[in-house]
Amino acid sequence: MKDLFEKIKENRGPIGMHAKESHGYFTFPKLEGDVAPRMGFRGKQRLNWSLNNYLGLANHPEVRKTDAEAAAAYGFALPMGARMMSGNSNFHEQLESELSDFVKKEDTILCNFGYQAMVSAIDCLVDRHDVIVYDAEAHACILDGVRLHMGKRYVYKHNDVEDCEKQLIRATKLAEAQNGSILVITEGVFGMSGRQGRLKEIVELKKKYKFRLFVDDAHGIGTMGATGGGTGQEQGCQDGIDIYFATFAKSFALIGGFISSEEHIVEYLRYNMRSQIFAKALPIALVIGALKRLELMRKHPEYRDQLWVITHALQDGLRKAGFEIGKTNSPVTPVFMNGSIPEATNLILDLRENFNIFCSMVVYPVVPKGIIILRIIPTAVHTMEDVNYTIDAFSKIVGKLKSGQYMSEKIAAF
């Protein structure tokens, strides 16, 4: 038998095993200053493409003012306690009602963390007789929710509607045999590839199979659809999404999230979702901040338009310059390259130190060995100069990558 701490000492986990060499630079970097396209990193201003501040609201003067005034007026303690016991307020209810209106659903429940909301909602909605059908590349919070499920689950190949149907056939047989129900879970926009979930086609499957659809639209809220109402709105199938989730962590540039659905489903969640019943409510100051962000999203469609101007310029420019950016049809822009992990780290170091560009890198084990993804998140506050400078810099670093200049087993010191 092993001592638990000894075991952990030996096995640091797939990312943690690199902690010693990467901490503070490749992992846990400290970005300083206001959230903006240019932020401080290790004493120098860098062009930043790694934050989901899609609409540029994080540092919007009205947002900053409202946040500061709300914090001064209410502090961060209020309300004390969970919503159900002692933590409800008119502000919470107003935000729920405005969000319902924004995403065109009957009712909404606010959640104190997006991740926990997804885990806990899945746990709360299904029992052991029910069957979950979900996308193979679903976000970790969906996978964790599915892990809590006591019944059967079937996974379908990423964004593959034919395979989704195959799994629905299996799920239907099982659900019928045990008098259960089926919940299909997928995402509006997949955060790594930038591909929209094929929601409209999944909704079409409802004509043949009996199931309810739960969509995590973390990246879609505020960015997709004519009024920013999300990926369901974009694809004209919002009505077919039975349960709609979004986080405040991205377009809203805040913390928390919400789930919208039919009134009786939201009431059920309010009274049964363990992560909300047994946890402190969102502070009023944050709720007021969210109300302001929602108001700006509605009043200023030009922020979303500008996000898309920058997104198209970036994606078209990268494609024209010969880069492989996959099948993204959202602002999330992955740039695929081939190389080893040491090459990836040397490349990122060059990009940060010599070109002053900060973006996220994705390597094995998140993607297969030999693939490097540089993930670029455009925002409404980036400029065309930022786009052109970045494409030019990327052309230079990919030239170096191809000619083997980053090929050193030793990761360059930082």
Ligand SMILES: Cc1ncc(COP(=O)(O)O)c(C=O)c1O
């Ligand atoms: C698809 C998706 N779902 C859920 C979450 C979790 O949301 P939060 O950061 O609000 O906990 C994230 C990350 O923010 C995400 O990208």
